[in-house]
Amino acid sequence: MARILAIESSCDETAAAVIENETTILSSVVASQLSVHAKYGGVVPELASREHLRAVVPVVREAMSAAGLQWRDLDAVAATSGPGLAGALLVGLTYAKAISFATGIPLIAVNHIEGHIHAVILEAAQRGTPVELPALAMIVSGGHTHLFEARAAGGYRLMGRTRDDAAGEAFDKVAKLLGFGYPGGPVIDRLAPCGDPDAVRFTSAKMKGNNLDFSFSGLKTAVLRWVESHEMTAEIEVRKALLRATPWPTTEQWLEVTPAATLDLVASFQRTVVDELLKHAVNATDQLEGIRSLIVSGGVACNSGLREAVNSRSVGIPVHFPSPGLSTDNAVMIAAAAFPKFRAGQFADLDAAAEPNLALA
Secondary structure, three states, X not given: OOEEEEEEOOOOEEEEEEEEOXXXXXXXXXXXXXXXXXXXXXXXXXXXXXXXXXXXXXXXXXXXXXXXXXXXXXXEEEEEEEOOOHHHHHHHHHHHHHHHHHHOOOEEEEEHHHHHHHHHHHHHHHHOXXXXXXXXXXXXXXXXXXXXXXXXXXXXEEEEEEOOOOXXXXXXXHHHHOOOOOOOHHHHHHHHHHOOOOOOOOOOOOOOOOOOOEOOHHHHHXXXXXXXXXXXXXXXXXXXXXXXXOOOOOHHHHHHOOOHHHHXXXXXXXXXXXXXXHHHHHHHHHHOOOOOEEEEEOHHHHOHHHHHHHHHOOOOOOEEOOOHHHHOOOOHHHHHHHHHHHHHOOOEOOOOOOOOOOOOO
8 A cells, every 4th residue: 555645836726635556536635826816817926936835834734634644654745846837846846855854755756747647547547447558648738738649668759739829828818818817718618609619710820840739829819810800899898897896707797798709709719729639639649550548638628618529529549538626737646647656666856856847758
């Protein structure tokens, strides 16, 4: 029996979790910073670091209490070492080092992106439908849009990545442009079914070089040009006023201040992003020999349009999504990714550095 405590602090969630024997989740605690960053329209790195400092000790204590464990019951402590915001990463990693030093248990440094992959692997194993390797892993979030080959023998090969905005970042920027505030991805997902996805035609980015790379900056600019040409200033100001009066409007409240033409724009934007993601995933599976599964993970994996598209269009191999709770940043995924390293004795030294641009290999 082995138990690992994990800490995640790469962006704007402070999380801690304890897992026993790869798949048994003993506790999972997440402290969100959404209310802190919402008024700024995005994550402010300095504020994120300060909030992590405030939250990390009580969050870890709560995770240990919920698991019913003492420090002596742990076999290792894991933390995200990158990629992410430098200051935010330092908080979680430094606290994990302190726990390791004080208790004598080994420290495990985990790649955040690998954590998203292992969130899916963990839940698939719990369901009794394990992910078959090699798999294609598509990680889609506010900071990442990557395609990896996850190999059966271990290790990863980067197949494609965004050259500019990540998909989740594009959702948030377009939502902010339209007056829906931050975070905007969930609002767009809720409103998209109310519009016509064929109403506005957006062109796909033409990529030179690696055709599995993504680009969403041009799509974001196309939405901006559409807004500028349709005199939307007044309605956008109405939505901003709604946000000031009601920080978290309901779908019904958004619909009252969003004309049909704007709903069509939202639906068309989401359709275009989803089509791009699915097209690249299918192209990658066609280019790779022997791929047996598709993993879709990261915050955008919560998007209902993406889930429906993947489920309705056959990609020829089993597709695995995480549950909504393990799609966004959490510590369960960090603990899940730590277990193979624990079994292999791949421990980190107490001078392990936080690496904001850490690659997955």
